[in-house]
Amino acid sequence: MLGGSPDADVLVVGGGPAGISAARAAARAGLKVVLADERPALGGQIYKQPGPGFTVTDAAAMDRQFRYGRTLIDSLDGTGVDVRLRTGVVAVEGSRAVLVTEGEPAVTIQAPRMILAPGAHDRPVAFPGWTLPGVITAGGLQTLAKTQRVLPGRRILFAGAGPVALAFPAQLAHYGANIVLALEAGPAPKAADILNLARAAPGNTGLLRDAVRYRTGLLRHRIPLRYGRIVVRAEGDGKVERVVHAAVGPDWRVRPGTEQTVDVDVLCVGYGFVPSLELMRLTGCEFDYEEDLGGHVVRRDEWQRTTVEGVYAAGDGAGVEGSFVAVDEGTIAGLAAAADAGVLAADTAATMAAPARRRLVRRRALSAATTRMYRVGPGVFELSTEDTVICRCEVVRRRDLAEAIESTEDINVIKAYTRAGMGLCQGKNCQRQIAALIASRHGRAVSAIAPATPRMPVRPVPISALADHDIVGPGLFVPADTISVETPLVEEKESAP
Ligand SMILES: Cc1cc2nc3c(=O)[nH]c(=O)nc-3n(C[C@H](O)[C@H](O)[C@H](O)COP(=O)(O)OP(=O)(O)OC[C@H]3O[C@@H](n4cnc5c(N)ncnc54)[C@H](O)[C@@H]3O)c2cc1C
Structure with a gap:
């Protein structure tokens, strides 16, 4: 809770390979770590565990990813990391973050350092029929x-x-x-x-x-x-x-x-995939553009420090490079947080980070070897027709965007005019398409089109998580079973004579 001393030395957002490794490294170095993930189990995208209600009776019968993941998750045992599952980090500002755990009221926690490891999501591609069931x-x-x-x-x-x-x-x-x-x-x-x-x-x-x-x-x-x-x-x-x-x-x-x-x-x-940027954008981090890493990627130094003091980024959320890179970047970020907090000597951190750095060099050499085969081509963003839905949350078709795109290169303005990007996914599915349409209309590179300004909360939040439970008066929100036609929700004022 907010107060004089922070609730944690470091808040790690994301319980995938990057977040787990970061939390483990920071905690082993002596930091008090809170690790939040919105999913019901740790593991992130690649090491997703079977959902609630499933019990694994024979781990050997599961696939290798399950077993790697289990080992990684178990490595948090004994580290003292405070793991909070089903907990979305929906807003950050300075050293404060708002956490919403399923079924509970939102809490604000204070942590002078944050390691953002939110992973990536599928690169959306709009083509005729992409919203059909199936x-x-x-x-x-x-x-x-x-x-x-x-x-x-x-x-x-x-x-x-x-x-x-x-x-x-x-x-x-x-x-x-x-x-x-x-x-x-x-x-x-x-x-x-x-x-x-x-x-x-x-x-x-x-x-x-x-x-x-x-x-x-x-x-x-x-x-x-x-x-x-x-x-x-x-x-x-x-x-x-x-x-x-x-x-x-x-x-x-x-x-x-x-x-x-x-x-x-x-x-x-x-x-392919694109990094989940919302929290990094909210904190004010600076970005570069590398299509092969997912488009806009957060700028960071060799210690995974972003351009905002106290904010580190690791894993696919900082550029899509796969789970092995995520593990090593997470470790480096955790060590950096510990060194910056003064609980780990800088040269010790450097020695501890050295094996991860060597592996990163080798992984990146392999990625470079695949560039010719895997380079993302612009044609994939040119498949829609006038009638294709671009923003599926708000059902905005390409033709509905045309006038706004004609008049501006600013994705925020297009959002305000057309509602594209205002729905539940907050532009995750349509922003890249709209950026490509703007770029094509105005003869700009897609990299020059800034993403829309993120808005808090970055995830849908139930109203009960934000409502003040201490307010006794029913106000506008009264339980449905107490409403009767005789009791108007809002008392009617006597009409003026
Ligand atoms: C859809 C998809 C499928 C993939 N499939 C494969 C595959 O089959 N094989 C393979 O080798 N690689 C695969 N990858 C790549 C691999 O999953 C990633 O490289 C690896 O998981 C990256 O680890 P990470 O820790 O950076 O992110 P992730 O593993 O994605 O973990 C990020 C975690 O952060 C959590 N999170 C995000 N935002 C918030 C928030 N605001 N609050 C709380 N929690 C949050 C998410 O719930 C997630 O658990 C896939 C990636 C994606 C996106």
Whole structure:
């Protein structure tokens, strides 16, 4: 609670690989750490544990990600980290943060340091039919499979790009999904790519082995993987019945006359991920633009310090680079927080961070080796038509945006005029599309279009979490069962004579 002394030395937001490693490093160095995650279990996106109500009776029968995740989560045991689950951090200002735990009133806690490790979300792509029931993001489908053991549909087409285009269909097939076709937007690997990968192999053999395992998994399940093809539209009467895909060039722009149609009932879309920036934007951090890391990425130094004092960023939330990078960045951020707080000598922190730094250099060499194959092309943001819904929360179509885009390059103004980006997801699904439309109309680079100003709360919050429970008068909010027609909610004032 607010008061003289802080509630924690460091607040870690996010209980994925980055947040867990950061919390562990900071706590082991002697800091009092609060770790908040809105999900019911630690593990983040990759190490999602089965949901409430499930009990794992045989860990050996689970997949490797589950087992890695369990080991990482268990490494917090004995560190004294105060883990708060089902707890969203919905606002930050200076050293204060507002935490909302499911079913409880919001609390404000004070922490002079914050490590933001909120991860990423699917890179949204709008194409005709993307809002039809049956179209699902890779993250959504993965969550269903991992936490609920549920698979939607009978015939699934996967369309995506990057490492996920190999990993997801193979993983989903492992869970029993019937993937009839996998599409990768990027080009097929050439001999030069294989050579580059081989050069980057030292220290990355595990990851390369995974890639081979995924490829053989696709072959074993007889899932065709077609390179250089992209989803063009989903069609059907009230639900997905077929998907049209087409060949693309190196910029992912559709080559006319190459369209093909496949009958499916689920289209799973996975064109990579973009960092969750809201909290970093609220704290006033500065950003750079790197499309391959997800677009706008927070600026940080080699200790994961952002440009705002006391605020550190790690993991996919600071640039999408995968779970191994997230673990190492988290460790470095935790050590930095401890060193900056004066509980760890700077040279000790440097020595402790050295192995993580060496691994990061090797991981990044591997990413560099895949750049030609995995570079995101602008064509993926040019698939919508005038009639395509761009903001699905507020149902704003491309044609509804045209006038506003004509008059301004400011995404905030477009939001105010059209309501695009004002809904539940707060622009997560439409902002990148709108930025691409603005860039194309005004001849600007997408990197030059600033994201919309974030608003608190960054997550939907139930009114009961914010309402003052000490107020006894019913005010405007009275329980429904106490309302009777004889008792007006607001006393009618006597009308003036
Ligand atoms: C949808 C998706 C699917 C992926 N699938 C794979 C895969 O199959 N294989 C693979 O190798 N990699 C996969 N990745 C990449 C991998 O998951 C990440 O690289 C890794 O999880 C990054 O770790 P992280 O700790 O940075 O973020 P995450 O693991 O995403 O953890 C971030 C955590 O922060 C929490 N959080 C965010 N905002 C708040 C807030 N305001 N308040 C409280 N909690 C908050 C989230 O609930 C989440 O648990 C996937 C990524 C995504 C986004």
